[in-house]
Amino acid sequence: GMYDKLWHQTQEALGALLDKESQMIEPQRNQVFVFQTLATFYIKYVQIFRNLENVYDQIIHPQKRILIRKILDGVMGRVLELKNEMVELELTEFHYFDDILQDLKLTPQQLDIPIPKYFLKEKLEVIKEREKILAQILADSGIETSEVKYSEKSIPFDEAVKLIQIAERARQGRLRALFMKQIFLQEYRAKQSKILGKKVMDPWAAALRIQKAWRGFCQCKNTEKLREEEMIFLGMTPPPLFNEVSATVIQAEKVDRLRNEVQIKHEEDYREALVTIKNDLKLMEGLDIKENLQDQIRHWFIECRNLTGTFPDYPDVEEGGSAIIFSNKTTQQEEDEAWKMSPSVFLPAMKEGNNTYKDIWMNKDESWNFSQDYDPELIKEEKRKELESEIRVQVDELMRQELKNLKLAVDREREHPEKARKKKEKKGKKGKKKEKKAKKDKDLTADRTIESLYKELVEEGLLIRALKVNLSDYIGEYSYLGTTLRQVSIEPMPSLLDVRQLITLYGIWPLGSAAVHEKAPLVKSLLLVGPSGVGKKMLVHAICTETGANLFNLSSSNIAGKYPGKNGLQMMLHAVFKVARQLQPSVVWIEDTEKTFYKRVPSAEKMNEPKRLKKHLPKILKLLKPEDRILIVGTTRRPFDAELQSFCKVYQKIILVPRPDYASRYVLWKQIIERNGGVLTSALNVSCLAKVTDGFTQGHIVQAVKGVLTDQRIRRQTYKPLTAVEFIMAITSMNPVYKEEEESFKNWYAETPLGKKRALAITGGSTEKAKDSREKK
Secondary structure (H helix, E strand, O other): OHHHHHHHHHHHHHHHHHHHHHHOOOOOOOHHHHHHHHHHHHHHHHHHHHHHHHHHHHOOOHHHHHHHHHHHHHHHHHHHHHHHHHHHHHOOOOOOOHHHHHHOOOOHHHHOOOOOOHHHHOOHHHHHHHHHHHHHHHHHHOOOOOOOOOOOOOOOHHHHHHHHHHHHHHHHHHHHHHHHHHHHHHHHHHHHHHHHHHOOOOHHHHHHHHHHHHHHHHHHHHHHHHHHHHHHHHOOOOOOOOOOOOHHHHHHHHHHHHHHHHHHHHHHHHHHHHHHHHHHHHHHHHHHHHHHHHHHHHHHHHHHHHHHOOOOOOOOOOOOOOHHHHOHHHHHHHHHHHHHOOOOOOHHHHHHHHHHHHHHHOOOOOOOOOOOOOOHHHHHHHHHHHHHHHHHHHHHHHHHHHHHHHHHHHHOOOOOHHHHHHHHHHHHHHHHHHHHHHHHOOOOOOOOOHHHHHHHHHHOOOEEOOOOOOHHHOOOOOOOOHHHHHHOOOOOOOOHHHHHHHHHHHHHHHHHOHHHHHHOOOOOEEEEEOOOOOOHHHHHHHHHHHHOOEEEEOOHHHHOOOOOHHHHHHHHHHHHHHHHHHOOOEEEEEEOHHHHHEOOOOHHHHHHOOOOOOOHHHHHHHHOOOOOOEEEEEEEOOHHHEOHHHHHHHOOEEEEOOOOOHHHHHHHHHHHHHHOOOOOOOOOOHHHHHHHOOOOOHHHHHHHHHHHOOHHHHHHHHOOOOOHHHHHHHHOOOOOOOHHHHHHHHHHHHOOHHHHHHHHHHHOHHHHHHHHHHHHO
């Protein structure tokens, strides 16, 4: 099918890319060349990922999906590794690839990093069940009530009469005004007919006047139509029915749903086949396998006896039993190959997956399998090996005894009692060590279930419900001048879509995939810095929505007065991270996180103890292991109030979220107006609106649009279209983000570790350091 074809093309591209990677052995000194190479690999891997993600989501063959998933996770990990290398090389979180994209003939939109659909698809039932439990706890405890309570205050009788009188008089006034207007129009028409009645107009002149008016009207309409067609042709305005969903898209969505159903059915059939085929093999081939193994091992006994004069020692279970005798050569070969490989953690897995594809699927004839169900022969091959290793354990026990009997009968050899004693002592020591380790990790809530801790945290308001927001709702536009500005040594402000990509790479991918989180460069904490209204909170909720993560709120204002004292704080952190680990993925959010790291605590906030978590956060980060899919996210609009050193120690990655630039504002105005029921016409100059509102954030734009587009205004759009002035009037009462405030964020970022390194590299400090280090060596 189409997706099979796409898979074969993508595998071909991946194979070529892996070959190129293995050729990159020679060290390079030219930094520009190194970045160009890294960026090219990064862009190509992103293209491969986009295709593979699409294929994995749509292909229905269960065994192909297992292999594609393995390669997909490998590609994700490699993208993260390359991103990490680019950050270390350029000493900045944001990179611009305008020139490389031009060379590869790609658009910036093709660099957008999608979120794999399997993150939510594969645990949909779990997420739904958890949401149900959370809603139940919130309803029972009365924290969140959906019903709106109306005030039942009674109005005095006189006031009620007054209100009715005012409404009735207004109604009568409107009716009277309408009646008077009709009388006036009647009188006016009568007057006009009297005046015109005296002058008898020539019919030809009358016809000419009517023709003139009609032709003028028709010409205006035709000119307008031609103008509109020209604008559509130039791509300046969207074609008619542009926003309407076409029948083809509806059909495609229907096919997608059907594919998903078939996918689930084939997956179930495959799981059942794994069990039934193994049982059949056990009945059919089990005895033959057992006899073959016994014959091989007996042959080995005799061979060793002939060569060395004595029977060999049988390998222990821990060493792998008799399997180690016949696999010595292959392990050595593997070691040699692994030694030659590049330092990437994900390349071996990708190469292995690519080789499996070449061996099995590349030229496989599947004409017999039109429905794309599982391949029984592949299951048999896999299960034969499994069955062999299971039977080998039983055979080893029998053959160990047989060898003992042989030694007694032929060589009269007995096992030395000293060796046996030493083995026991070793095992005893190992056991003691394990006991000591176990004592170190104290579980403060060993007697409690995860469900009870979960309920307690929800009731305390520490585990909150994440808002349903997708990352795609974070609207913005690309920066098309990044490379050009950097060439002239001007550091561009990142665009909103650059921020969105970083959230995907550092937050969503590792939380969504356990395989990626365990091996990729580990990001334990993330800090979102930016002025009020740029969508920092929205991004936190989007991370949770896209990965199905739990959201814990440890903001200083939220934990104030909860779990008091040193023991209480310890208990709270223990409970939060125990639940976060058990029900991972989880996001621990600290809003206004500068308060946790205050230089000086304002006297008004001293009672709340905002710095309670300051000493504990670094310890918590140390305890987070690669297998713990937990991300600590801080958001702040006043990073300058925090003590920089301890702040940067806790937050590993700092992302500066900017106010929207002109291109992003243009897209924001259009989409937010349409989402709130507005209709865009030529009367509304969106370009002018975007230009005038420089400095205003997404929050301001949403507020202004909601203020203007009331129900009444939406209804009146047909005869009174929206204009830019209405929105400008609404936004003028708000305070924008001034250039000075943006500069203060830039200056603060320049003081962070990565900011300092970049400044040093630009001024040439890094080259001096490099020279010093070479001299020392």
